[in-house]
Amino acid sequence: QKEVEQDPGPLSVPEGAIVSLNCTYSNSAFQYFMWYRQYSRKGPELLMYTYSSGNKEDGRFTAQVDKSSKYISLFIRDSQPSDSATYLCAENTGNQFYFGTGTSLTVIP
């Protein structure tokens, strides 16, 4: 079983839609949870970072962590064409980082 499972998509939504991206993980030792956005031919950019269960909001982005279910989500409100990218979830403990395979998102104008 992979440490982190993520639906690769692709996901296509109209502009203005609410996007929900999800990952599950298997290791209860994970302490930190991240979401990265990666544009084509660029390095991943850290979007959201959290270490506790619950919600964390930053502008149009909300990260949600449910440690009891080992489930993390990223919600994007009022999606824009510029949000079109691949989104990677990541979990961390110590120097070990585990990444999902990434979900490809296209926001159609």
Place this chain on the structure above:
Amino acid sequence: GAVVSQHPSWVICKSGTSVKIECRSLDFQATTMFWYRQFPKQSLMLMATSNEGSKATYEQGVEKDKFLINHASLTLSTLTVTSAHPEDSSFYICSAKGQGNTGELFFGEGSRLTVL
């Protein structure tokens, strides 16, 4: 967020030559840096973990003599692809973790290597 600079962003070289890629943390000290390789439409594949002042730890299947990693200072790590061949063509990305156990990891912009 913290800035990690990677250079060059793209490089083309002839088969048999060596290529060096630099990764710098610009506004923080990185005790640990990671090197990844990424194939088109695939996720990140960890190649090695480097800690400042010590030898890098390579993942299984990664040739340490092929991919030389040096982490001589808290702000600089280098990856040298030695005697490059066309199958080494790929997107290489570095990342840096700050001091302390915050869990935040910051990535460079990536380097696209094409070996002719």
